[in-house]
Amino acid sequence: MEPPAAKPNFFSNVLVKVLLFGVLIIIVRFAYIVTITGESCNLGDFCFLPESFNLVIAGTGSGVSTANRAVVSTSAGPTQRDLYTSKDWIKAVHFYSDVFRDLVSDGYLSAISKTMCVETPKGEDVFALKEIGILDSIGIYKKASKPLVISLKESGLPFDENTFDFIFSGGDRLDKTSRRPLDLTVSDIQRTLKPEGFFVAHVSSKDTYSFNSFLDLFNSCKLIKSRDIEGYDSSMPFIREIVLQKKVGSEILSKNYDGKLGNTCSVPxxxxxxxxxxxxxxxxxxxxxxxxxxxxxxxxxxxxxxxxxxxxxxxxxxxxxxxxxxxxxxxxxxxxxxxxxxxxxxxxxxxxxxxxxxxxxxxxxxxxxxxxxxxxxxxxxxxxxxxxxxxxxxxxxxxxxxxxxxxxxxxxxxxxxxxxxxxxxxxxxxxxxxxxxxxxxxxxxxxxxxxxxxxxxxxxxxxxxxxxxxxxxxxxxxxxxxxxxxxxxxxxxxxxxxxxxxxxxxxxxxxxxx
Structure with a gap:
């Protein structure tokens, strides 16, 4: 009569196989991300994304390495999943990743910057910020698209004064597609931006009249630089990037900004x-x-x-x-x-x-x-x-x-x-x-x-x-x-x-x- 010792051995063999299978999955995932997509493993342990995200597809083309992924909230419905896996969305993420890296190099952004993207219905710019390591980033739009974008309140931006180090408006949204009166949006941007913080806008208009009209809106900010860059789609083949910095109190008080004129003026x-x-x-x-x-x-x-x-x-x-x-x-x-x-x-x-x-x-x-x-x-x-x-x-x-x-x-x-x-x-x-x-x-x-x-x-x-x-x-x-x-x-x-x-x-x- 055989001794009843085979049963524990059977369970041990099953456990070993399960562990080996788990290790194999991790190795395959690691090899896929590092070898196939050319990515560095920098998003959590063993290249797993944070808990609120799932890896869906790998990006295509020759864009910036850390922008070669598209993600979707685990609670997102089919429409959001289609959005976050679309080629246009991934292409936009590639583009904004390049833009933000340049701004980091110029000293306008850093890993510890608290950032906000305004009028961003799809959140590509928000995700691009997170991808390059600026994690304290949020987008805002009339309709929420969590976890990247929160909804805009009727009373305005739901943030206190001097909250953000960096605010961004991309895709010509500030003047072409904004759902709010422009002066209200501008007022909110200047209110929530910290003194010496930066506001960067992408606009398609390149004539001097529109450029100076834009500067006149932001009376508490000063122009740092303006440059022309190539866009990422046919709707904006060329973009003017405008960088403004919020003035400190003494600079603002040095000039009357109530929009009223004295008894003389000079046509610009x-x-x-x-x-x-x-x-x-x-x-x-x-x-x-x-x-x-x-x-x-x-x-x-x-x-x-x-x-x-x-x-x-x-x-x-x-x-x-x-x-x-x-x-x-x-x-x-x-x-x-x-x-x-x-x-x-x-x-x-x-x-x-x-x-x-x-x-x-x-x-x-x-x-x-x-x-x-x-x-x-x-x-x-x-x-x-x-x-x-x-x-x-x-x-x-x-x-x-x-x-x-x-x-x-x-x-x-x-x-x-x-x-x-x-x-x-x-x-x-x-x-x-x-x-x-x-x-x-x-x-x-x-x-x-x-x-x-x-x-x-x-x-x-x-x-x-x-x-x-x-x-x-x-x-x-x-x-x-x-x-x-x-x-x-x-x-x-x-x-x-x-x-x-x-x-x-x-x-x-x-x-x-x-």
Whole structure:
């Protein structure tokens, strides 16, 4: 009879085989990562990823070594798994790994940096930071994509002031795809960035106007460097990388950053560059100015057609002398002005009461029922009507309101005299918009442009306006009576031309309007 000793030997053999199998798995995994993918074993013991991740696939191509993996949260659903294993996602990780390594070499990043990536729906940049050893990194977006990206709160970034050493915005997201108003995002970035911390942004815009507009947004930061780099996909073949550093308290206090102007200003050089590229002024007086306008409007080089206006806090159109909605707001600005898909706040400044009712039903337009003037005071206006027609409200034409020149003049015309409140237009502009806003103005003020334009320069408000469409009033040839000039205005075409020329010489992008 055999002794019952074989049973323990059987269990011992099974245990040995299991252990050998486990060792074989570890060896195969090690060989796969190190030999096949060319990776260094630097992610946990025996090349196992942290507990919250699973290794899914190896990257392809000749990218940076530590970016040759794609990972997925163990709690992620099928959609996230597809995302994190896609070639585009892996390609982006490769790209950002290269970018961040360069920033580490330049001293803007380190292994102990606390970092945040803003407006990052997929989290490729966050993962790239972790891959190169900057583990204290998080992304933020409207919708969470854990564990890389957390959700953005309605109140803003859920972090205290001076939290991060480094903040990054990639993929042109800051200006092109942000779900929040740009000024709120910028405010959060500057608030949560530590003094002397770095903010790096990738943008596709390369013109000087957009670049300086970007710098104007970050008033608590200073420019460290800017360079052009090659992108990683067709949507951004070339990228401008901008590096900013948050100033310390004394540097910020050394300049007024409230966005308001003093009584003088100088139009910056990058705006002057736009003036040099504008259409030529019409130097010879047109015999039929109403026809010249229709022809010339096709030659106008609008600012948004010459530069990117993305980096602005707000977009504002001011129609000074708006008349009816269809006169210029509805017929021209809404339909023809190139807005680059931006929503504009529209202000209609109109002294004629005949048009007030119409604006009450227009959404998105704020009516200022006053006369634009150089100070706050009550004004008396002549309201003229077309010769030979009854004085009906609907027949009031463009340019039928002008300042009363003297008390005795009221009997020299077949019209009426009204009183209306005038307001200091330049001071209103300074209290309404800032240098961070994009401001377009159309001015048709029946000759008072010769008062208002100097006032804009005197107060410094001219620097707040990016583009002006100005109708200059002079003793033009009359449509009704060939060979006769209008006696309504004293100025000549030469004086109007001087006004346009002086504006452009001082760096203001102004277009002739009729």
């Amino acid at each position: 050089g990058y705006k002057r560059d736009l003036v040099r590229n504008a259409e030529a002024l019409i130097t010879e007086e047109p015999l039929k100015p109403w026809i010249t306008l229709k022809r010339n409007i096709h030659n106008i080089k609008y600012l948004p057609a010459m530069a990117d206006i993305s980096f602005k806090s707000r977009y504002v159109y001011v129609d000074v002398g708006a008349r009816s909605y269809g006169s210029s707001i509805g017929s021209w600005f809404k339909k023809q002005y190139p807005k680059q898909n931006r929503t504009f706040d529209v202000y209609a400044i109109e002294a004629d009461k005949a048009f007030y009712e119409e604006y009450r039903v227009k959404k998105g337009i704020k009516l200022l029922p006053y006369a634009a003037w150089v100070r706050n005071e009550t004004l008396r206006f002549e309201i003229n009507h077309d010769p030979g027609k009854e004085a009906k409200v609907k027949e009031r034409g463009m340019g039928r309101i002008q300042l009363v020149k003297s008390a005795s003049s009221s009997g020299s015309f077949s019209g009426e005299v009204n009183e209306i409140e005038g307001f200091d237009f330049a001071e209103w502009l300074k209290s309404t918009v800032t240098e961070k806003d994009f401001v377009v103005m159309k001015m048709d003020v029946e000759g008072t442009e010769f008062d208002l334009i100097p006032r804009l320069f005197e107060t410094g408000a001219i620097c707040l306006i990016d583009e002006i469409f100005l109708e200059c009033h002079y003793n033009r040839w009359q449509r009704c009576c060939p060979g006769q000039r209008s006696s309504k205005y004293e100025k000549t075409y030469g004086q109007c031309l001087d006004l346009f020329t002086s504006l452009r010489d001082r760096g203001v992008l102004v277009h002739q309007w009729w």
